[in-house]
Amino acid sequence: MKLLKILVLVLFATAVALPMWMAPTVEGQGSIQEALTTDMDAKTDDLFNNFGARGTPIDECVAEPEPPAAGRGSGTFEDNLFIFSERETIEDGLGPTYNDTGCVECHQFPDSGAFAQNMEFRAGSVANNGNFVDNPGGNLIHARATDSDIVEHINTAQTVKSFRLVLSTLGDGFVECISNTSLQNNVNSQPQGQRGTLTNVPVVEANNALRVGRFGWKAQHASLQSFSGDAYLNEMGITNPFDGGGGNTENPASTADGVIDVTFPSPFDPVEDPEDDGLDVIAFADFMAATRAPGRQNPIPAAARRGEDRFRQIGCEVCHTDTFVTASPGTSINGGAFRVPAALGNKRIHPFSDFALHNIGTGDGIVQNAGQGSANQIRTAPLWGIRARNRLMHDGLTVTIFDAIQRHAGQATAARNAFNGLSAGSRADVIAFVLSL
Ligand code: HEC
Numbered sequence: 346m347k348l349l350k351i352l353v354l355v356l357f358a359t360a361v362a363l364p365m366w367m368a369p370t371v372e373g374q375g376s377i378q379e380a381l382t383t384d385m386d387a388k389t390d391d392l393f394n395n396f397g398a399r400g401t402p403i404d405e406c407v408a409e410p411e412p413p414a415a416g417r418g419s420g421t422f423e424d425n426l427f428i429f430s431e432r433e434t435i436e437d438g439l440g441p442t443y444n445d446t447g448c449v450e451c452h453q454f455p456d457s458g459a460f461a462q463n464m465e466f467r468a469g470s471v472a473n474n475g476n477f478v479d480n481p482g483g484n485l486i487h488a489r490a491t492d493s494d495i496v497e498h499i500n501t502a503q504t505v506k507s508f509r510l511v512l513s514t515l516g517d518g519f520v521e522c523i524s525n526t527s528l529q530n531n532v533n534s535q536p537q538g539q540r541g542t543l544t545n546v547p548v549v550e551a552n553n554a555l556r557v558g559r560f561g562w563k564a565q566h567a568s569l570q571s572f573s574g575d576a577y578l579n580e581m582g583i584t585n586p587f588d589g590g591g592g593n594t595e596n597p598a599s600t601a602d603g604v605i606d607v608t609f610p611s612p613f614d615p616v617e618d619p620e621d622d623g624l625d626v627i628a629f630a631d632f633m634a635a636t637r638a639p640g641r642q643n644p645i646p647a648a649a650r651r652g653e654d655r656f657r658q659i660g661c662e663v664c665h666t667d668t669f670v671t672a673s674p675g676t677s678i679n680g681g682a683f684r685v686p687a688a689l690g691n692k693r694i695h696p697f698s699d700f701a702l703h704n705i706g707t708g709d710g711i712v713q714n715a716g717q718g719s720a721n722q723i724r725t726a727p728l729w730g731i732r733a734r735n736r737l738m739h740d741g742l743t744v745t746i747f748d749a750i751q752r753h754a755g756q757a758t759a760a761r762n763a764f765n766g767l768s769a770g771s772r773a774d775v776i777a778f779v780l781s782l
């Protein structure tokens with residue numbers, strides 16, 4: 346009797362536990378899919394990845410585009426693309442100091458959201474204690490202004506100077522949906538001497554809750570909405586609730602006559618703050634989140650296939666991580682401000698980056714969001730889509746893959762030496778592989 350009771354209990358417990366124990370693996374494996382990719386050809390209509398509704402192309406003569414009024418995911422891809430592609434005017438709040446008139450001016454080719462080959466300029470100085478100090482008025486030195494009186498000029502005390510190439514935003518919705526844990530596990534698996542540094546950065550739309558940074562050359566942002574709020578102010582001069590400064594302060598102009606406050610009401614700024622209520626920012630974030638990942642060259646040449654094995658053998662893959670799987674749909678991310686949508690969850694992507702900071706001897710001395718230790722570090726450049734560019738590295742000053750590899754020192758010295766030790770044919774294969782991404 347007693348034995349039977351126990352047997353029943355054990356059987357019951359197994360019946361309950363078995364599916365619980367098996368379900369996640371079965372479900373998890375079954376539902377992971379390759380992320381949709383774009384062929385990186387502007388003539389093909391293949392940019393939308395099914396996050397949110399597609400909508401219909403905007404014709405302003407018929408109707409103005411509608412931003413996502415009910416938060417992320419509530420608008421349409423076509424509306425958001427239109428808003429991402431709009432040129433701002435002084436009446437919209439453009440400037441007073443700015444870099445360009447619209448997101449698409451710098452994120453344009455081969456498809457909207459991807460590259461431009463222009464550069465931004467950052468500067469500052471080094472204090473006696475060795476710390477980086479922003480240029481007075483901020484480390485971003487704008488390329489343009491709405492008035493020649495406030496065009497920015499740095500002084501000779503600013504000894505740290507850096508150019509930064511435009512990054513592509515294609516497929517960034519998938520990157521946003523990688524969990525902190527996946528990024529951490531990957532870095533933890535790297536050999537000690539090459540281990541990348543991940544830093545927690547504030548998510549503005551979640552009351553500055555911290556999340557692992559992954560966007561920008563310094564991995565200075567963790568969410569597309571925070572990056573967009575920052576870019577709207579810093580690239581275009583449009584103050585907004587997600588700009589990191591409360592939405593009521595323009596970047597001061599750092600001129601030869603000193604730092605000039607140009608915030609409304611100033612002779613330079615006729616528009617009250619915030620200049621955007623935040624809805625454009627959400628439209629930008631959602632447009633980028635709804636783009637497909639950069640796809641491979643098609644067909645992949647035989648040399649590139651051979652080069653892929655070499656790339657792994659010589660240790661490039663340590664930092665240029667080939668595969669991540671995004672968190673499952675419904676997972677709360679960005680400090681609770683966003684849930685992984687079905688179109689972006691459980692997707693396998695091939696960014697060829699660990700999104701971590703490394704010292705490979707190219708650090709530009711600038712510090713943003715991460716601590717002083719990041720001055721000499723740069724985020725591993727994601728290699729997906731790189732075949733569309735002919736200016737390379739964060740400063741855009743390298744023009745061949747061969748020379749980009751030669752600039753790898755510090756934590757990447759062993760990989761560079763291993764590359765240089767290959768036969769000429771194998772080196773050409775590695776380069777063919779990189780140019781197939
Ligand atoms: C003047 C050119 C320019 C304009 C205009 C511009 N960007 Fe960028 N964008 C850049 C550069 C340069 C970077 C790399 C910045 C860095 O890390 O220093 C970048 C990086 C980004 C990234 C990070 C991509 C990644 O995968 O790491 C996002 C997201 C982004 N921009 C969004 C936007 C949005 C949204 C707008 C419009 C509000 C915008 N950008 C306008 C030049 C521009």
Ligand code: HEC
Binds near residue numbers: 705738750753
């Ligand atoms: C220790 C980490 C690490 C290793 C190992 C490594 N890289 Fe990199 N790689 C980086 C970082 C960091 C950057 C960005 C540097 C910069 O822009 O200053 C980069 C940039 C690049 C770029 C330029 C990308 C762009 O967007 O312009 C190429 C190409 C590249 N790496 C190829 C390789 C190849 C090939 C190997 C193997 C021989 C390799 N890397 C090994 C960290 C690494």
